[in-house]
Every structure is written in structure tokens, then in C-alpha cells.
Amino acid sequence: MPRLQDKIVMVTGAASGLGAAFSRAAAEAGAAVVLADIDAHAGQALCEALAAAGADTLFLHLDVARETAWQEAMAEVERRHGRLDVLVNNAGIALRGSIADCSLADWQRTLDVNLTGVFLGCRAALPLMREGGGSIINVSSIYGLVGGDQVAAYCAAKGGVTLLTRSAALHGAKCSPPVRVNSIHPGFVETPMVLRSIGALDAGAAAAARARIEGITPLGRLATPDDIVGAFLLLASDEARYITGAQFTVDGGLTAQ
Ligand code: NAI
Numbered sequence: 001m002p003r004l005q006d007k008i009v010m011v012t013g014a015a016s017g018l019g020a021a022f023s024r025a026a027a028e029a030g031a032a033v034v035l036a037d038i039d040a041h042a043g044q045a046l047c048e049a050l051a052a053a054g055a056d057t058l059f060l061h062l063d064v065a066r067e068t069a070w071q072e073a074m075a076e077v078e079r080r081h082g083r084l085d086v087l088v089n090n091a092g093i094a095l096r097g098s099i100a101d102c103s104l105a106d107w108q109r110t111l112d113v114n115l116t117g118v119f120l121g122c123r124a125a126l127p128l129m130r131e132g133g134g135s136i137i138n139v140s141s142i143y144g145l146v147g148g149d150q151v152a153a154y155c156a157a158k159g160g161v162t163l164l165t166r167s168a169a170l171h172g173a174k175c176s177p178p179v180r181v182n183s184i185h186p187g188f189v190e191t192p193m194v195l196r197s198i199g200a201l202d203a204g205a206a207a208a209a210r211a212r213i214e215g216i217t218p219l220g221r222l223a224t225p226d227d228i229v230g231a232f233l234l235l236a237s238d239e240a241r242y243i244t245g246a247q248f249t250v251d252g253g254l255t256a257q
């Protein structure tokens with residue numbers, strides 16, 4: 001039987017990068033997939049492509065930083081499916097800036113999307129997991145475990161996600177049936193987010209940035225989105241029934257050093 005057969009899986013930030021890979025993998029694994037994103041054009045296109053391949057899909061326009069948007073999205077999921085089994089809080093933004101030069105606006109926007117968005121998502125999902133239990137997967141980062149000097153706000157938000165996940169896991173463990181809550185911590189993944197930041201550099205600097213990442217990564221390359229999918233599939237499936245409050249680092253060995 002496919003690993004996620006009959007599960008209702010919702011992915012935020014589903015229109016691009018990791019979220020698109022998780023959505024595709026969930027559909028291939030037999031789940032009904034709810035794709036949520038602020039990018040309606042790309043999100044709807046992926047939703048239709050997965051439906052054309054036979055999956056049960058729904059696209060929802062959702063800004064994860066807005067509380068009312070979550071209420072509306074969850075009401076729609078409840079109307080359509082009556083419950084939610086898996087929520088992947090994946091939507092995120094990366095605004096560069098060190099502690100010395102990060103603007104207050106960038107700091108607040110980063111916390112709004114990357115941390116408050118995860119808080120709102122976890123809180124909104126719990127009522128829909130009351131009857132059947134569930135799995136919440138929060139996409140943090142290696143920068144939720146270690147510091148990066150040029151991404152102060154991003155580190156603060158992703159570090160917040162790491163411990164919010166543990167707190168939520170302790171709550172979820174008391175639910176009956178339990179709601180498991182875990183975080184995934186990717187290293188550098190070739191998605192539009194990373195390619196944008198490398199691409200913003202001139203050709204020489206971009207090549208140097210890529211070579212630097214490859215050089216510091218023990219497995220010697222950037223990840224592809226599909227390299228992160230295995231952790232998602234495990235945590236979403238019933239094989240992970242005893243895993244909660246855990247941090248899954250998927251970084252090619254970067255933070256093992
Ligand atoms: P991406 O930029 O390719 O995709 C992010 C998606 O989130 C986009 O579709 C975007 O429209 C959506 N989004 C942005 N703000 C949103 C909002 N307020 N509400 C709803 N959707 C919103 O980025 P990528 O790389 O796929 O990132 C996905 C997650 O993985 C993020 O949380 C990111 O921080 C995390 N991550 C990425 C790494 C990487 O190297 N690419 C490494 C570690 C973590």
C-alpha cells in the first residue's frame with residue numbers, strides 16, 4: 001500500500017522548491033494534497049498537474065502570517081475532507097542581513113512568515129486532528145540549530161521554530177490520539193530561494209558561493225529538493241508513530257563538523 005494512502009496532507013509554500021517536492025511526493029504516496037501558498041498562479045498550476053496525474057488535490061490561497069487566512073483555509077479543509085492528518089509548515093522567506101544591518105521591517109517580516117506562520121499553522125491544525133491524531137512537520141533549517149552571520153532574523157525565526165516544535169510536541173503527545181510534531185533542518189537546497197540569493201551575485205561571486213557551499217558540505221554538493229523528501233515521507237507516515245519532538249537534520253553532514 002502506498003505510504004500515505006488516504007491521508008489528508010496540507011503543505012504551505014507548496015508552489016515552489018521544497019513545498020512543491022513535498023506536495024508531489026505526497027500525491028505519489030497516495031495522499032489527498034492541500035497545496036497552500038501566496039503564489040496562486042504557480043500553486044494552482046501544480047495543483048492541476050497533480051490532479052491530472054490522478055491525485056485528489058486542492059489549492060488554497062494562504063498567507064501564513066495572517067490569522068484570519070488560516071481560519072478560512074482550515075474551514076475549507078474541513079468542508080472538503082472533514083479532517084487533516086498531516087500539516088507541513090514549509091512556507092518561508094530568506095531576507096539577508098546581519099545583526100548590524102538587518103532592518104526592523106525585514107526582521108518583523110521574517111518573524112511574521114517564518115515563525116508566527118508556523119505558530120498559527122500548528123494552532124489551526126490541532127482541532128482538525130482531534131479525532132484521528134496527526135503529524136505536524138515544521139520546516140526549520142540548519143540555521144535553526146547553528147548561527148549564520150548574514151541571516152540574523154532568519155536564524156532567530158528558525159531557532160524559534162525548533163523550540164516551538166518541541167513545545168507543541170509535548171502538547172500533542174497528550175492529545176488522544178496523539179499529534180506528533182517534528183522539525184526538519186535542511187542544509188543548502190537548490191530551490192528558487194537559494195538560487196535567487198546566489199543569482200543576485202555577479203557570475204564570479206555566484207560560482208565562488210556555490211563552490212564554498214560544496215566545499216564545506218561533507219557530501220560535497222548542494223541538496224536537491226528530492227533529497228529532503230525522505231525525511232518528510234517518514235515523518236508524515238505511520239512508520240514514525242513513536243517519533244515526536246525530534247529534529248531531523250538533512251544537511252549532507254554540514255552541522256556534524
Ligand atoms: P522557495 O522560495 O522556493 O519557496 C517558498 C514558497 O513559500 C514559495 O512558493 C512562496 O510563494 C511561499 N511563501 C512565501 N511567503 C509565504 C507566505 N507568507 N504565505 C504562504 N506562502 C508563502 O523556498 P524553499 O527553499 O523551497 O524553502 C521552503 C522552506 O524551506 C522555507 O521555510 C525555507 O526557510 C526552508 N529551508 C530552505 C533551505 C534551502 O536551502 N532552500 C534550507 C533550509 C530551510
